[in-house]
Amino acid sequence: MKIPCYICGLGSYVPSHSVTNGDMEKLVQTSDEWIVSRTGIRERHFLAEGEQVSDAGAAAARAALEDARLSPDAVTHVFVATCTPEYLSPSTACVIAGKLGLPSSSGRGAAVMCLDFNAACTGFVYGLELARSVLQGSPEAVVLLIAAEALSRRMNFADRSTCVLFGDAAGAVALRSCPEGGLWEVRDVTCASDGSLCELIKIGGGTARSVAEGDVLGPDFFISMQGQAVFRHAVRSMTEESQHILERNGLGVDDVELFIPHQANLRIIQAVGERLGLEPAKVFVNLANYGNTSAATLPLAMCDARKEGVLRPGMKVLLTSFGGGMTWGSVLLT
Numbered sequence: 001m002k003i004p005c006y007i008c009g010l011g012s013y014v015p016s017h018s019v020t021n022g023d024m025e026k027l028v029q030t031s032d033e034w035i036v037s038r039t040g041i042r043e044r045h046f047l048a049e050g051e052q053v054s055d056a057g058a059a060a061a062r063a064a065l066e067d068a069r070l071s072p073d074a075v076t077h078v079f080v081a082t083c084t085p086e087y088l089s090p091s092t093a094c095v096i097a098g099k100l101g102l103p104s105s106s107g108r109g110a111a112v113m114c115l116d117f118n119a120a121c122t123g124f125v126y127g128l129e130l131a132r133s134v135l136q137g138s139p140e141a142v143v144l145l146i147a148a149e150a151l152s153r154r155m156n157f158a159d160r161s162t163c164v165l166f167g168d169a170a171g172a173v174a175l176r177s178c179p180e181g182g183l184w185e186v187r188d189v190t191c192a193s194d195g196s197l198c199e200l201i202k203i204g205g206g207t208a209r210s211v212a213e214g215d216v217l218g219p220d221f222f223i224s225m226q227g228q229a230v231f232r233h234a235v236r237s238m239t240e241e242s243q244h245i246l247e248r249n250g251l252g253v254d255d256v257e258l259f260i261p262h263q264a265n266l267r268i269i270q271a272v273g274e275r276l277g278l279e280p281a282k283v284f285v286n287l288a289n290y291g292n293t294s295a296a297t298l299p300l301a302m303c304d305a306r307k308e309g310v311l312r313p314g315m316k317v318l319l320t321s322f323g324g325g326m327t328w329g330s331v332l333l334t
């Protein structure tokens with residue numbers, strides 16, 4: 001029997017420290033005109049010194065649980081999509097669970113499964129598929145899916161082609177199988193990848209290189225990207241994956257009430273919207289205020305769209321994303 005999966009709460013967190021294009025002009029040789037015309041980004045937000053990706057993730061998680069009217073004690077699984085984890089170990093999921101007070105004093109929290117996974121900017125899509133699988137096996141589960149990123153901590157401020165693009169943020173959803181309190185059903189998810197393209201976007205700091213105390217950090221420690229190749233792949237993969245999920249659910253593009261794509265570049269978003277034949281009013285865009293926050297863009301966009309009143313419970317919503325790996329995928333919410 002197919003067990004349904006409902007999003008029953010939604011939350012986000014954006015650090016207060018805003019960095020405008022004007023601020024970026026003081027750091028690298030760039031201009032507000034170049035950044036806006038090539039990307040659509042006007043400002044991004046960076047974690048404050050001492051503020052961690054787990055703080056952002058915990059704040060988004062608390063907001064999602066409050067929205068779902070659930071106590072942290074009810075959570076059975078904490079999944080964190082991130083390509084900028086706080087440590088190689090422990091997992092950011094364990095750190096966040098600790099900040100949420102799990103395990104709880106009742107001891108129930110000791111049964112919580114905590115897991116980080118990395119599908120780069122596609123993390124939220126992959127996470128919804130993970131949540132669906134968990135609920136299929138354990139219908140009583142309460143899954144907290146958090147997408148949290150601290151990209152500012154791996155930005156190369158000597159590389160103007162990447163450092164202007166990214167920002168920090170977190171988004172979270174609470175998922176259950178029971179329809180009461182459900183905002184949307186996660187009707188279908190597709191996840192794809194092509195590891196032969198793994199060189200196109202990289203973030204260093206892993207075990208690929210041995211380091212000794214006192215070593216000077218090289219460019220391989222930071223984000224590097226082949227922008228134009230990624231751009232082409234992004235447009236093709238998000239368009240095809242969106243068509244694929246609609247087709248396999250017997251839907252046409254006119255059935256989509258709101259399209260929320262990964263917020264990386266306004267030109268990519270517009271190209272995908274045009275290729276799909278979507279009217280621009282159905283395409284949600286909020287990247288001007290945040291830049292590309294990787295896995296966090298989709299839940300953050302969902303929160304903003306809901307606040308603006310354009311995303312309402314039960315609407316037919318198409319989400320799509322792409323990212324390092326390469327990875328990509330789509331989600332159909334109803």
Ligand code: UT7
Pocket residue numbers: 029030031034035038039121160161162164225227228230231234264265292294322323324
């Ligand atoms: O979540 C996945 C993350 N990745 C992406 O979504 C990235 C996808 N790619 C892109 O969004 C675009 O390729 C970029 C925004 C990264 C770059 O835009 P582009 O239109 O592909 O520019 P380009 O790389 O072809 O560079 C054009 C020019 C170059 O100068 P020359 O060689 O023509 O003289 C660059 O050096 O723009 C220059 N440039 C800049 N100029 C001012 C590159 N970065 C900047 C900058 N400010 N920040």
